[in-house]
Amino acid sequence: MPFTLLYYVLGVVLYIVALPLLVILSFKYKYKESIPARFFLFKNPRFKTFNTIWFHVCSLGEARALKPILKELNQKVCITTITHTGQVEAKKYDAEVRYLPYENFLPFWIRKQKLLVVLEAEFWYLLFVVAFNKGAKIILLNGRISDKSVKSYLQFAWFYKKMLSRVEIIYAQSEVDKNRFLALGAKNIEVIGNIKLAGEISHTKEFIKPKCEVIVAGSTHPTEEENVLKAFIEYKKTNDAKLIIVPRHPERFEEVYKLIQQYAEKNSLTAQKFSEQDNFDSDIILVDKMGELNNIYAISDIAILGGAFKEDVGGHNPLEPAHFGCKIITGKHFFHQKELFKYVHHVQYVESEEILHALEMVKELPSSRVDEKIDLQKVIEKIKEIQNNGN
Template sequence: MKPFTFLYFILSAVLYLVALPLLVYLSFKQKYRESIPSRFFLFNNPRFKSDNGVWFHVCSLGEARALKPILELLKDQDIKITTITHTGHAEARRYDAEVRYLPYEMFVPFWARGQKILIVLEAEFWFMLFTVMRAKGTRIILLNARISEKSAKKYLQFAWFYKKLLSNVEIIYAQSEADKNRFLALGAKNIEVIGNIKLAGKIEKTKEYKKPEVELIVAGSTHDGEEESVLKSFIEYRKQSDAKLAVVPRHPERFEAVFELMKKYADKNSLTLSRFSQNKEFKADMVLVDAMGELNNIYAISDIVILGGAFREDVGGHNPLEPAYFGCKIITGKHFFHQKELFKYVHHVQYVESDEIHKALMRCKELPPSMVEEKINLEPVINRILKN
């Protein structure tokens, strides 16, 4: 082990010991009950069964979903997937692959097995993972690679570190020219711009639900603080339009809290409220969608989508391709820095502050549905992965 790598390993071990009480505490919370024991204590998280496979590492739900068109082109390969989050892990388990949580960096040298290739998506830059896998003879590719404008200055402050990390990478497939330039500034080499691989994903519904006779507004992938703004705007909008509202929180552990918030607004304004999990219908004035994997099915019968994650400064927005595919009129916030590349391909989107949602709803009657223009060619990526 090289001196810097050894020092990094020691530092990661020290940080682990310092954080141990917090990790134990968080392990009992619903959101982390599976991921933290697996990642930080290797509980139910064994090593992969074999070497010489094709290993994909993704962070969360969106990246796991983005793998689908690629995995369909690699059906004969021994596929392995690691994730960070519970939702990403659940999505990855839907594929014909060995699925694990990526352990904390201190464990990687002992846990990871050498593979034919490691494909890391987006901005998952783990020093021990890259260094250890390269030492084991594994080729490393960065796919859908990005560095947001917001994060670029922080990366540049540690350019020497990222240059060392990225020197292990065979090729970087960047989302945009702007991302390519940011990687070049960090000292990376061999970068190609191919666009966002989420454009290659097949967007489809899995179930058919009855569309309400009135306008259906869906607040999709919402985060804490965003639901209140949506509810206030919806109450105002109801004064001019007989619409219904469905709220789909991004994280399932927030279902109960969001239901209580919706109940407060329903009671105050004499509106009916229901849970989607109980009847799979949209008869009530407001519906909490307390189920996973239903967003596309609901977009398919929706008129307007208020896309969450961009009304707060710390989330970075969510994928607009799905509601645009179904022709929904999209309203979202102005803080979509993690999805900036995808929004370039979606037309007729309203970008507003949280206190402007009502005005945006009123303008929807005059605007055309959203639409997507662009495709991506995955052939160069597949050829690179299969290269001996």
């Protein structure tokens, strides 16, 4: 109790210090919904539903990973997210959806629930403590501790031990993650693999594939588009190909399109926005609409998967391009997706300056594929057991 009180007071001080920055950031497109909701509770009331199952996820990938679980449970649940993209995905389910407020609001915001299921590495101390004190059992699902962050976790092992002591069971992604949780003092850990392997991957539209090689740069981040464009320009000199770029964040659409136009004009190529011409007639196409990436993967030969050419992102999910048989090229900084990449075969891992060489090597390599699946049944049975015991 004394530690929790001290933690709360420090949180209040941090909130006051950060207030001017939060106000400024709330005007940025990326945060215009999430920051007011999380830090000022704007249009973010408490759940109406109580004594049910509450899932907390960070962003799009984790929200999407809930689909097979929610399908089996077949009931209305509560979901909180951190990001706007996660929020959009979560609203596709039969669920009450909210942003997770800043920790210091949680003692007043959280309602009693039977079960809280937290995905991956969403370690918010007051989330665990308050939910537990209000009677919720807690499951950590798809638990992971990345190579990049393990050292800092271990430095504060005493803190994470306090937090994880409230957890009923941890379903870890791998034996490595299990051992890291054990080193933090956690107990009752089972390895089930990455639950994203259980997700259903599909596309919603049937686009007509252009009669040439189609390269998609998917989920790209700043600097990655330019590196891909440089490689593509050289590659196209000797190959009949089109490049489709799908940035990870929609607020960057205009910025990326200006970059595309610069490269297209310099090299006598054509460029277009997908929102303005619903086709793939140009040499370089910016997909500036959300929810189209799987539809693009379905007509692509090569996928250059973003988020791993930069050191600070950690990569993106390779299962989707692999599902559609794309030949995958990605960077070497995929630490957040390390477990998933173990299951994907025939991927080229390269530095930014090696993208051109990887494109030239593609013809000699088979398509990427995923062989493994995981069984979520024990997770679903555990959720149902806790729910029934709470009746």
